[in-house]
Amino acid sequence: MTPVLLIIVLVALAVIVVAAAVLIVRRRRAATASGSGASAGDVADRVVDRVAERSAAQSGVTGTSLRDRLSKARAALGGPLASALERASSSEEAWTDVTEALIRADVGLATSSEIVSAARARVEPGADGSQPAVVALKSELRDRLGGFDRSLARRDDGAGPAVWLFVGVNGTGKTTTIGKLAKREADRGARVVLAAGDTFRAAAADQLAMWSERSSAHIVRGAEGADPASVVFDAVESAAARGADLVMADTAGRFHTSQNLMAELQKVRRVAERGTGVVTETLLVLDATTGQNGLAQARQFTEAVDVTGVVLTKLDGSAKGGIVVSVQTELGVPVKLVGVGEGIADLVPFDETEFVDALFD
Numbered sequence: 001m002t003p004v005l006l007i008i009v010l011v012a013l014a015v016i017v018v019a020a021a022v023l024i025v026r027r028r029r030a031a032t033a034s035g036s037g038a039s040a041g042d043v044a045d046r047v048v049d050r051v052a053e054r055s056a057a058q059s060g061v062t063g064t065s066l067r068d069r070l071s072k073a074r075a076a077l078g079g080p081l082a083s084a085l086e087r088a089s090s091s092e093e094a095w096t097d098v099t100e101a102l103i104r105a106d107v108g109l110a111t112s113s114e115i116v117s118a119a120r121a122r123v124e125p126g127a128d129g130s131q132p133a134v135v136a137l138k139s140e141l142r143d144r145l146g147g148f149d150r151s152l153a154r155r156d157d158g159a160g161p162a163v164w165l166f167v168g169v170n171g172t173g174k175t176t177t178i179g180k181l182a183k184r185e186a187d188r189g190a191r192v193v194l195a196a197g198d199t200f201r202a203a204a205a206d207q208l209a210m211w212s213e214r215s216s217a218h219i220v221r222g223a224e225g226a227d228p229a230s231v232v233f234d235a236v237e238s239a240a241a242r243g244a245d246l247v248m249a250d251t252a253g254r255f256h257t258s259q260n261l262m263a264e265l266q267k268v269r270r271v272a273e274r275g276t277g278v279v280t281e282t283l284l285v286l287d288a289t290t291g292q293n294g295l296a297q298a299r300q301f302t303e304a305v306d307v308t309g310v311v312l313t314k315l316d317g318s319a320k321g322g323i324v325v326s327v328q329t330e331l332g333v334p335v336k337l338v339g340v341g342e343g344i345a346d347l348v349p350f351d352e353t354e355f356v357d358a359l360f361d
Contacts, residue, residue: 160276179211
């Protein structure tokens with residue numbers, strides 16, 4: 001055999017060996033995935049695992065103020081307001097700039113005009129400098145945001161479980177909000193049952209199942225595409241049989257202008273009270289970064305299912321903050337909880353005084 005032919009044979013053998021090794025590795029990986037039941041659902045579970053672990057790690061972190069978490073909202077709203085209010089309280093141009101700043105912060109045209117008119121009326125005639133205007137505007141915002149009961153209602157008759165329905169379009173953080181609240185309520189001693197009423201997205205039920213494990217809550221779920229109302233009804237009856245005092249029900253969240261969705265949510269609410277349960281809260285979960293689009297969603301859901309409170313998520317992100325004022329002023333629905341981070345402890349009760357102070361100070 002000539003040297004050239006020998007080299008060719010050796011190269012060919014090397015290629016065969018490498019190809020065989022690659023094939024073996026791929027088969028082993030496939031066998032491992034098959035043996036562990038790997039699927040899209042498993043991938044979703046692993047993602048939820050990581051989020052939950054990060055949330056658990058962050059849940060013990062304290063000392064971060066709402067002011068720090070609202071830095072972006074403060075820059076969007078507080079900055080322009082501060083600039084406008086630096087001028088004399090009686091300046092017409094300055095008050096016009098204040099109105100524009102509120103509008104740009106998603107407060108809305110009509111509400112912004114009303115707020116500025118009322119704030120100007122609070123300023124004493126002849127008042128000098130910017131401080132009287134700042135005080136007047138902060139007082140007006142606090143008054144408009146105040147006067148609401150922000151507690152989450154429970155039953156006190158002991159005759160059956162209270163039901164909290166969570167509604168909202170997909171992508172607002174509805175399922176994650178339920179998971180965080182379930183963990184919080186369980187840690188406080190509540191016996192919680194979760195209802196996976198969003199039967200049109202398998203990932204939603206899988207995610208809720210992971211949260212149920214972390215909160216030691218029982219979960220009731222149906223087959224993909226099953227009637228959401230029946231799942232919620234079964235969850236209420238299961239809660240009653242177990243002696244649980246709280247059912248948290250996830251719901252579907254297709255586009256908010258879909259009449260079919262609204263009719264479905266109305267049905268879910270009716271069915272939830274056919275047995276031993278009583279719906280004490282219908283919480284609308286809104287993405288705060290959507291601004292006035294979020295207000296349009298709030299109107300649709302409020303008209304359909306009698307929303308009792310709003311959960312604003314992602315308020316620590318690019319949200320301008322004014323949506324808080326819009327929701328409460330135009331709809332009369334209180335913001336009960338706000339999401340200011342990914343951790344479990346970052347879903348906090350809304351406080352109007354702290355919120356207004358955070359935007360200005």
